[in-house]
Amino acid sequence: MNLLVLNGPNLNRLGKREPEIYGSETLEDVKNKCVTLAAQFNANLEFKQSNHEGELIDWLHEAEDSGVDGIVFNPGAYTHTSIALRDAIAAINVPVIEVHISNIHKREEFRHESKLAAECVGQITGLGTFGYELALRKFLQQ
Ligand SMILES: O=C(O)[C@@H]1C=C(O)[C@@H](O)[C@H](O)C1
Numbered sequence: 001m002n003l004l005v006l007n008g009p010n011l012n013r014l015g016k017r018e019p020e021i022y023g024s025e026t027l028e029d030v031k032n033k034c035v036t037l038a039a040q041f042n043a044n045l046e047f048k049q050s051n052h053e054g055e056l057i058d059w060l061h062e063a064e065d066s067g068v069d070g071i072v073f074n075p076g077a078y079t080h081t082s083i084a085l086r087d088a089i090a091a092i093n094v095p096v097i098e099v100h101i102s103n104i105h106k107r108e109e110f111r112h113e114s115k116l117a118a119e120c121v122g123q124i125t126g127l128g129t130f131g132y133e134l135a136l137r138k139f140l141q142q
Contacts, residue, residue: 003046005132
């Protein structure tokens, strides 16, 4: 099984950025947990982060072309704005699970809507970085 974890803007600052909301783990910490979990199931895992919408779109397209079986995607703030990312998810025949560290529904109004969720298998929000593990397990254990 080939899995991809994608992270959007500002998640490269995890651990330093508003730790009261996003926690003290770094993105490297999250990557290490994801890689370790995938290895337990003999699955291949790529873990990527970009602050650029177009690069995330390119990676979604490449995932289909390269035979990725499932994508765990934290789109960051693009969650709330990006029709282009929504269209990219709709365009590929690869299941995507949307993950948010914080509970977007308990935060500012503008974070309550996801432009992407309707094109995803499901959404995990507010469970901290554990959400990445849960999303991966959905692919690994189904
Ligand atoms: O909780 C998260 O992981 C999401 C991460 C971000 O960077 C925010 O812009 C989203 O609104 C929430």
